[in-house]
Amino acid sequence: MTLWRIRATVADRPGFLSVLTASLALRGVNILTVQVHTTEAGAVDDFLVDAPAELTAADLVAAVERGRGRNCWVTRSEAQGLADQPTRVLGLASRLVRDPDALGETLRTLLSADSVTWRPHPGQDGPGHGAETMRLPDPDGGSFEVFRSAPSFTPAEYARAQALVDVAGAVARQAVDRVTLVLPDGAELAVRPAVPDDLPALRAMRERCSRRTLHRRFPAGAAPATVRLRRLLAPARGVALLAVTGGSDGRPEHVVAVANLVAEGAVAEVGLLVEDDWQRRGVGAALLRRLVAHATRAGYAALLAHVPADNVGMIRILDRLCPPGQVDRDGNLLTLTVPLTDRYAEPGLTAVPPAEPAPAGTAPVDQTSATADR
Incomplete structure (x- = not known):
């Protein structure tokens, strides 16, 4: 068996998630965890699954599409992906309390980002996110630009990242004050x-x-x-x-x-x-x-x-x-x-x-x- 991460958009209507999970089950895929990100385009479902060793990424994409999923993204995962997401975020927040200067690296870990770049100014567009780029204020001034080629950022991920920025800012203000x-x-x-x-x-x-x-x-x-x-x-x-x-x-x-x-x-x-x-x-x-x-x-x-x-x-x-x-x-x-x-x-x-x-x-x-x- 092999661990995979699957992310797909599903119509936010009763029964559509069950169709997708049934399609995965027909290929012997066991869903270990699931997170739902609400977006304007529909519900983005993020699965951690255990799949038969013979299945490929293309097989999983085909199973998702047969289950009425769209914009599918699939990648191999490691055992640390089994960690409970709230526990993982709390662990990162605890790290920031001890070391608020580690905000950039903490954001990269939280978002599985390709890169995190510090800018000396907030940028013309201000804080926010697009499909591949997220902009977050640095509590000490400037901003962080987070890049991830895939999957696309969701509002829920932006909210989590902003919460970590708030933690780092609170710790920094405590020290300054x-x-x-x-x-x-x-x-x-x-x-x-x-x-x-x-x-x-x-x-x-x-x-x-x-x-x-x-x-x-x-x-x-x-x-x-x-x-x-x-x-x-x-x-x-x-x-x-x-x-x-x-x-x-x-x-x-x-x-x-x-x-x-x-x-x-x-x-x-x-x-x-x-x-x-x-x-x-x-x-x-x-x-x-x-x-x-x-x-x-x-x-x-x-x-x-x-x-x-x-x-x-x-x-x-x-x-x-x-x-x-x-x-x-x-x-x-x-x-x-x-x-x-x-x-x-x-x-x-x-x-x-x-x-x-x-x-x-x-x-x-x-x-x-x-x-x-x-």
Whole structure:
């Protein structure tokens, strides 16, 4: 017996798959696994089969066509093809968590591609796929172009590949966003992405904030309840960054600031809450700079910030980092719209804001430390 992979398009109608499998069974072909890819042209069925040794690829194609299959593709397979597909994809995702730089090779393995080429820009067509070529964004900038002569790519394969790209991007952002801030007054804070387990520490910080501080962060009403705080810590799209003290030498960790970026469509909303004792020390500027960098890396067109008119500090920080292109006023509430793509990127390129020089007398910015502005 010999292992083969067979892919064919079948009319997405009741009974048509059974006709194809019956045709294979008449030739003594045993179907080991099957995956169904839904496409506009019909259901693309991907089989791993065990066939009698005397059968050739032409025999299998003929059996598929007799079973009303079309666009048939057949190739020999190895024993590793018996691996469960979800298990295989999870294994590749686990590899990316350990080594996000292996994204190109992981995509080649996932898609059994002929080649994977990195490009320094997304390309005019942007992400997507055709019959032989798939284009995927690189979380660090640029894009991957995946080529496979046969079989044709399907939407399901593109979705799997995009999911692995998202894993690599999340891991890379976790690494980039873990830094130590050295404030102008010499104090040090750790900045890291928030996790759901940070909820008690965030509630404790909220209790330490004055009513005035809470109103400036949540001008629409009272400070949010636990359910909303939990959503702010883990937005469906976006990121939440915490500035914390302690956490080393056995000292408990205390959250002193939280910055949120919550995306909806091409626009992302930013919010910032800094504990009273840590205000006017550069913490807010440092966190917002990281949110702007995150938003431009992710390709959002603009940032929104809803700010009370008397929150002069927040307005000045935003104006210094990325001056608003539009300001709308509703009573005492200002809505600042900050365009990102047009401001920082050339057409067709992912936006990246220009680097700002560090203030004199402060520590340099690198992967493990960053200096807050005044």
